[in-house]
Structure formats: C-alpha cells, structure tokens
Amino acid sequence: EENIGVGFWYMSKDYYVGLSVPRMLDTKVNDGGMESTRYRRHYYxxxxxxFDQLFSLKFKPSILLMYMDKDNYALDLNASFLLNETIWLGASFRNFGTIGLNTQMKVGETLKLGYAFELPINNTALTGFGTHSLMVSLDIELFGKHGLGRRFF
Incomplete structure (x- = not known):
C-alpha cells in the first residue's frame, strides 16, 4: 500500500541526531471480513x-528510541570503541532484555564489513539461537567529491 515517511538527520564532526516517522499512514488490511491495522506509525x-580518548581510541555512546504507543516501545543503548580508525567493537542493550555484541572493520577506503549478534537475557535465552546479522557498507561518490571525510555515523 502507498505510504509516506518523513525524517531529519543532523550530523556534525562529533555527534548526530535524527528523528523519523517512516510510515505516516496506518495501513489497514481486510482479511476475510475483519479489518485490522497492519502497519502502524512508528517514531524513531x-x-x-x-569522544576522542587516548591515542588511537575513540568512544561512541548512542541511543535509539522507537515509540508506537505507551505499550509498544523499544530503547537501545549502545557503546562502541573505534581502534586505529579501522575496527569498531561494541555492545548494546535493548529494553534491558536483550544484549548484543557487534564488530565492524574498514577494508580499504570505501568498504566496511560487520557482524552483530543479539541474545535474549531473560527466560527465553535458553530456547533460541539469538539473532545474527552481517553488514556490508560501501561509500560511493556518484557525483564527484563531496568531502565525506571521516564518517563515524
């Protein structure tokens, strides 16, 4: 179904902040005579x-808040370290019910490869295998040099 989203992103040398609503319209689905809301509005x-630390070490705390209504929200707290402008190592907590570990490595000037793992830390921890994610990031300058510089976000 058609939908519309809106958001803004501000990034400086040292920090970023973003706010978005990817789906402004609640999408309703009619399934056998019963109508239900399939996609609801989410706010992010x-x-x-x-933070520049000692020598070749940087520290990046970050937060992500997803809100749908008073009963449906998620809070991610993240902490990452950057070693020698090449390797990220980090940990995250979601609603204090999930813990995650992640790593990312810069390969050349434009390519980054990463891996993340999340595992519940509540009663369901022993019944599942967690979540595994692979990441490939490629910075391409399509229209000439725009001065990407160092990108931490």
Whole structure:
C-alpha cells in the first residue's frame, strides 16, 4: 500500500541526531471480513556522540528510541570503541532484555564489513539461537567529491 515517511538527520564532526516517522499512514488490511491495522506509525529518535580518548581510541555512546504507543516501545543503548580508525567493537542493550555484541572493520577506503549478534537475557535465552546479522557498507561518490571525510555515523 502507498505510504509516506518523513525524517531529519543532523550530523556534525562529533555527534548526530535524527528523528523519523517512516510510515505516516496506518495501513489497514481486510482479511476475510475483519479489518485490522497492519502497519502502524512508528517514531524513531536516535543520537550519538564520538569522544576522542587516548591515542588511537575513540568512544561512541548512542541511543535509539522507537515509540508506537505507551505499550509498544523499544530503547537501545549502545557503546562502541573505534581502534586505529579501522575496527569498531561494541555492545548494546535493548529494553534491558536483550544484549548484543557487534564488530565492524574498514577494508580499504570505501568498504566496511560487520557482524552483530543479539541474545535474549531473560527466560527465553535458553530456547533460541539469538539473532545474527552481517553488514556490508560501501561509500560511493556518484557525483564527484563531496568531502565525506571521516564518517563515524
């Protein structure tokens, strides 16, 4: 179904903040005479800051808040370290019910490869295998040089 989204993103050398509503319209589905809302409006707020630490180490705490209504929300708290401008190592907590570990490596000037793992830390931890994610990021300058510089976000 058709929908519309809106958002903004501000990024500086040291921090970022973003707010988005990817689906502005609630999408209703008629399934055998019963109508239900299939896609509901979600609000996302994200922010992060990069701290220069000792020598070749940087620290980036970040937060992501997803809100749908008072009973449906998620809070991600993240902490990552950047070593030698090449390797990220991080951990995350979601609603204090899931823990995650992640890593990312810069390969050359434009390619980054990453892996993330999440595992519930409540009663369901022993019944599942968690979530595994692979990431490939490619920075391409399509229309000439735009001065991407160092990108931490």
């Amino acid at each position: 707020l994200s922010a992060g800051y990069i």
